[in-house]
Amino acid sequence: MSNTISIQKGLDIRLLGEATTEIKDIPVSRTVCLSPADFHGLIPKMVVKEGASVKVGDAVFFDKKNEKVKFVSPASGTIKEIVRAEKRRIVQIIIESDSKQICKKFKVKKISDTTKDELLDLLMESGIWPSVKQRPLDIIADPSNEPKGIFVSSFDSSPLAPDYSFILGEQMEQVQMGLNALNVLAEGKVHLSSRPNSAFAKMENVKHHTITGSHPAGNIGTQIHHIDPVNKGEFVWCINIQDVAAIGKLLQSGTVDAKKCIAVTGSEVSSPTYLNIHAGSSMSDILKDNVKGENVRYISGNVLTGDQKSSDDYIGYYHNQVTVIPEGNEYKFFLTTGWLGLGFDKFSNSRLFPTFLLPKSKKFVLDTNTNGEERAFVVTGELEKVFPFDILPMHLTKAAITDDIDGMENLGIYEVAPEDFALCEYVCTTKINIQEKIRQGLDLIASECM
Amino acid sequence: MKFLEKYLHKMEPHFIKGGKYEKWNPLFETLATFAFTPKLVTTKGSHIRDGVDLKRTMMTVILALIPCLIFGIYNTGHWEMAVSEANRNLPYFDMMGAKFLNGLIIVMPVVVVSYGVGLGIEFLFGMIRGHALHEGFLVSGMLIPLTMPADVPLWMVGLATAFAVIIGKEIFGGTGMNVVNIALTARAFLFFAYPTSMSGDKVWMSGLSDKMASNPEAVDGFSGATALGDLASFMSDKATVAGEVVQSNVAVQSFSSEYSALESFMGMIPGSIGETSTMACLIGAAILIFTGVGSLRIILSFFAGGFIMGLLLNAIGGNPYLDLPAYYHLIIGGFAFGAIFMATDPVTASQTATGKIIYGFFGGFLAIMIRVLNPAYPEGVFLAILFMNVMAPIIDHYIVQANINRRLKRLKTT
Numbered sequence: 001m002s003n004t005i006s007i008q009k010g011l012d013i014r015l016l017g018e019a020t021t022e023i024k025d026i027p028v029s030r031t032v033c034l035s036p037a038d039f040h041g042l043i044p045k046m047v048v049k050e051g052a053s054v055k056v057g058d059a060v061f062f063d064k065k066n067e068k069v070k071f072v073s074p075a076s077g078t079i080k081e082i083v084r085a086e087k088r089r090i091v092q093i094i095i096e097s098d099s100k101q102i103c104k105k106f107k108v109k110k111i112s113d114t115t116k117d118e119l120l121d122l123l124m125e126s127g128i129w130p131s132v133k134q135r136p137l138d139i140i141a142d143p144s145n146e147p148k149g150i151f152v153s154s155f156d157s158s159p160l161a162p163d164y165s166f167i168l169g170e171q172m173e174q175v176q177m178g179l180n181a182l183n184v185l186a187e188g189k190v191h192l193s194s195r196p197n198s199a200f201a202k203m204e205n206v207k208h209h210t211i212t213g214s215h216p217a218g219n220i221g222t223q224i225h226h227i228d229p230v231n232k233g234e235f236v237w238c239i240n241i242q243d244v245a246a247i248g249k250l251l252q253s254g255t256v257d258a259k260k261c262i263a264v265t266g267s268e269v270s271s272p273t274y275l276n277i278h279a280g281s282s283m284s285d286i287l288k289d290n291v292k293g294e295n296v297r298y299i300s301g302n303v304l305t306g307d308q309k310s311s312d313d314y315i316g317y318y319h320n321q322v323t324v325i326p327e328g329n330e331y332k333f334f335l336t337t338g339w340l341g342l343g344f345d346k347f348s349n350s351r352l353f354p355t356f357l358l359p360k361s362k363k364f365v366l367d368t369n370t371n372g373e374e375r376a377f378v379v380t381g382e383l384e385k386v387f388p389f390d391i392l393p394m395h396l397t398k399a400a401i402t403d404d405i406d407g408m409e410n411l412g413i414y415e416v417a418p419e420d421f422a423l424c425e426y427v428c429t430t431k432i433n434i435q436e437k438i439r440q441g442l443d444l445i446a447s448e449c450m
Numbered sequence: 451m452k453f454l455e456k457y458l459h460k461m462e463p464h465f466i467k468g469g470k471y472e473k474w475n476p477l478f479e480t481l482a483t484f485a486f487t488p489k490l491v492t493t494k495g496s497h498i499r500d501g502v503d504l505k506r507t508m509m510t511v512i513l514a515l516i517p518c519l520i521f522g523i524y525n526t527g528h529w530e531m532a533v534s535e536a537n538r539n540l541p542y543f544d545m546m547g548a549k550f551l552n553g554l555i556i557v558m559p560v561v562v563v564s565y566g567v568g569l570g571i572e573f574l575f576g577m578i579r580g581h582a583l584h585e586g587f588l589v590s591g592m593l594i595p596l597t598m599p600a601d602v603p604l605w606m607v608g609l610a611t612a613f614a615v616i617i618g619k620e621i622f623g624g625t626g627m628n629v630v631n632i633a634l635t636a637r638a639f640l641f642f643a644y645p646t647s648m649s650g651d652k653v654w655m656s657g658l659s660d661k662m663a664s665n666p667e668a669v670d671g672f673s674g675a676t677a678l679g680d681l682a683s684f685m686s687d688k689a690t691v692a693g694e695v696v697q698s699n700v701a702v703q704s705f706s707s708e709y710s711a712l713e714s715f716m717g718m719i720p721g722s723i724g725e726t727s728t729m730a731c732l733i734g735a736a737i738l739i740f741t742g743v744g745s746l747r748i749i750l751s752f753f754a755g756g757f758i759m760g761l762l763l764n765a766i767g768g769n770p771y772l773d774l775p776a777y778y779h780l781i782i783g784g785f786a787f788g789a790i791f792m793a794t795d796p797v798t799a800s801q802t803a804t805g806k807i808i809y810g811f812f813g814g815f816l817a818i819m820i821r822v823l824n825p826a827y828p829e830g831v832f833l834a835i836l837f838m839n840v841m842a843p844i845i846d847h848y849i850v851q852a853n854i855n856r857r858l859k860r861l862k863t864t
Binding site: 297 | 451455458483489490492495496497503506510582586624625741742745796802806850857861
């Protein structure tokens with residue numbers, strides 16, 4: 001049984017540089033990276049020292065708050081360097097890969113014979129658990145909580161996002177195995193949402209939801225809100241569909257598959273395409289000979305929520321996409337390309353720019369310029385247009401800015417993640433970094449109320 | 451434009467911290483960011499941003515005010531000539547060039563004083579606080595002259611602007627932080643501080659007050675009354691229309707022949723500089739609504755509120771003012787101007803979608819109520835909007851509370 005949810009509010013930002021439907025393989029990078037900084041709020045405890053040799057699936061560090069949650073090496077080789085920042089905070093573990101790529105073998109049983117606790121232990125031991133996130137707080141799920149459901153979105157609606165039904169077209173069996181495993185964890189409350197006529201509609205052991213509408217229709221937060229919203233004191237878990245397939249592969253073979261398929265996108269990529277890479281690969285390997293222009297920004301993830309990276313950085317743990325767009329660090333004369341220009345090159349949700357006149361097929365090249373300076377909130381009603389929640393985005397943001405804990409709780413902070421506010425941040429006239437403010441609000445809630 | 455950019459680059463070191471003209475940085479910043487969108491890039495969160503910024507938004511409001519300004523200039527010029535010829539029935543469309551020029555000479559100084567004083571104070575606060583000019587005053591500076599009577603002394607405009615910017619806005623923290631509308635604060639300040647200069651029959655036509663003082667015979671028998679002034683007299687024993695005493699049973703008829711609906715709609719009647727033409731206001735409304743800068747909810751509900759109050763008064767009846775057709779209320783005085791440009795100020799209006807409808811409705815409703823039933827003030831629009839500005843947070847509070855209650859209810863049912 002599938003129920004259809006139509007998302008009325010939102011915005012599809014039409015960017016140039018969508019990946020073509022072919023998948024290329026690249027060899028494993030000389031160095032790969034596992035970065036504790038990818039996991040918000042995590043305090044890592046190292047298991048290995050510099051120079052130690054590791055296999056794919058060997059624990060590199062664990063979560064100080066829960067020793068069972070392991071973070072494993074995506075490649076076999078030696079630990080080359082543990083990069084620390086101020087106060088000896090560990091930010092990166094660089095692993096020099098060898099040519100053999102030996103995998104650690106885990107003991108797996110048939111899913112029908114596996115208990116929930118056994119499965120949890122396996123997922124934590126094999127390093128797949130960190131890919132399961134929880135709401136509220138948008139952090140790695142706490143396995144000791146009882147989730148009221150596990151949510152999986154089979155599509156990503158963000159700009160230039162990878163098409164999972166294409167990536168996972170050959171791996172439907174593994175996806176089904178992964179969903180079966182989630183079904184054991186959630187005791188029958190697994191929600192899978194898809195676009196109409198999706199290949200994932202034939203998956204079993206899940207509750208199907210069909211979602212229509214523009215971005216953020218594919219965001220898990222939007223779907224949870226419309227399917228079964230989170231109340232105070234409740235927890236839901238969510239996991240990316242590609243990681244569901246990884247669970248399936250683990251159960252099938254007993255080894256961790258550190259490969260993943262990513263989309264290489266953006267207007268500054270010469271030939272946007274899909275790549276099979278090793279998790280934690282370096283940006284320079286991913287984008288080798290494939291970048292136009294000099295003055296560009298490398299983003300691990302999509303343009304709305306991704307992380308800025310330098311060319312010698314590495315792709316983030318949760319990201320299935322790399323985007324390259326031009327930097328906007330130049331003055332723009334106000335009458336030509338600046339604030340009072342005609343603005344046919346700008347993509348705007350407001351009618352102050354002629355975007356609405358242009359055909360839907362027109363794709364835009366957008367740079368990183370903020371297109372204006374930061375101001376106080378003046379314009380009202382614009383955030384609401386792209387925020388398909390029964391939550392008042394401006395009021396919640398203001399509560400977060402003012403550290404108003406009661407206000408945040410009342411206005412629905414438990415339901416949201418920073419990524420849900422990405423479009424609000426995009427359209428906002430004030431140029432305030434709303435995602436950052438929401439994250440600070442969530443941190444405050446985590447320290448005071450959880 | 452490369453040379454200008456190069457020049458700015460060259461000058462920039464002098465104005466940043468430690469430079470020769472460090473304290474003039476806000477002025478430099480303002481001019482530089484006016485000429486060029488700065489090279490700021492995103493550092494956190496979304497890597498790309500929408501093209502809109504506050505400058506473009508405010509510029510759109512100014513654009514929407516242009517029809518009111520141009521018509522206001524012509525109308526002021528027309529009535530100035532009517533005064534000098536002591537003829538209220540001067541043909542409206544004669545000698546258009548001369549009238550426009552006359553109007554320009556009268557209106558432009560008011561605009562210049564408003565912007566000069568306001569921007570000066572804004573820069574001062576910018577220098578104290580160390581930030582460039584925030585764009586809010588660009589609109590307020592245009593709204594203030596348009597709400598003034600034509601004969602207002604310039605020093606009053608300056609004083610009112612200073613009061614509005616300092617007390618109305620800067621002490622609250624500047625653009626986006628004010629509780630009540632800046633332009634209406636200026637208008638209210640003058641209204642209560644200098645009531646004789648802001649109401650009565652002399653001030654609405656340029657030159658009339660001077661002429662009456664120096665040479666009363668020249669304008670003997672000439673009335674400078676406005677539609678609202680006449681209507682206010684309907685509430686008393688002696689109803690007058692354009693200076694003539696009329697019988698109360700024919701008062702509405704003679705009123706509508708003096709101020710026909712078409713003339714009132716077009717704005718060919720005496721009144722504040724920019725407010726008389728409902729037509730020009732509606733052109734502005736079209737721009738604001740189309741671009742989404744002005745809230746359709748507020749504008750429509752404001753008109754609805756005024757119209758319903760008008761109908762209610764008709765139903766009560768009993769004297770000529772109460773019997774005035776309800777639609778007349780929407781096209782005379784500053785009703786349309788207030789609904790379209792004042793009530794929609796997003797900072798001081800309600801911020802929630804439902805709140806905007808309630809806010810607008812009561813704004814219009816109270817405007818007509820004050821206008822008709824209050825003997826002290828011939829115009830009620832600016833008082834009604836100021837009152838609703840103060841009430842807007844309370845309206846929003848209940849809308850937000852309803853949202854919170856929905857969430858709590860969900861928790862209880864699960």
